[in-house]
Amino acid sequence: MRESNRLAEIWPPDSEDAVWPDSTFDGIIIARCLAFIADLAVILVLLIAASLVFGILGILSFGLLWPGAALTPLLVIAYFTFTLGGRYSATPGMRWQGIELRAWNGNRPGYLQAFLQTLLFYVTVTVGTVLVLLVPFFNKRRRCLHDYLCGTVFIRSGI
Incomplete structure (x- = not known):
């Protein structure tokens, strides 16, 4: 019974007594866009x-290791998972923009939640195209669809 009362205290997260003041989300949309562009450059x-x-390993192994190149997309998932779930809760691009990922309880996300955030981002953008990225324009916390689905929010660093 105590656990359900505790859940009632923190849910729903968009209530007026949420963890962060509204100023925490000022300029988040443009910061997320610029951070993603910077991260794409690093990923490239x-x-x-x-x-x-x-390619070199494939040549040296007479083509036996070329199928390993099919694993390079996992590099993208690993990049976001390990940086979002790491010490700073932000990719290098996000750190440059001064934003970080947090769970709704205010804690830094773990690697599992960071993986879920990354996976849901690519799934929702692939399925819903750019339309899912319009969601932050219609909520005060500036959360995208994948943020809602995995219980996260981007905030200004140092909050």
Whole structure:
């Protein structure tokens, strides 16, 4: 019974007594966009390096290791999972923009929640195209669809 009372205290997260003041979300949309572009640049460098490594290994192994190049998309998932679930709860692009990912209880997300955040981002954008990215324009916490689905929010760092 105590557990259900505790849940009632923190749910729903969009209530007026939520963890963060509204100013925490000022400029979050543009910061997320710029951070994602910066992260794409980092990922591009990583993918080019991985492709070169697998290309060289493929030549040295007479083609036996070329199928390993099919694993390079996992690099993208690993990049976001380990940076969002890590010490700073932010990718390098997000740190540059001064934002970080938090769970609704205010804690930093673990690796499982960071993986879920990453996976849901790519699934919702693939299925719903750009329309799912319009969601933050219609809520005061500026949360995207995948943020709602995995119980996370992006905030300004240091809050």
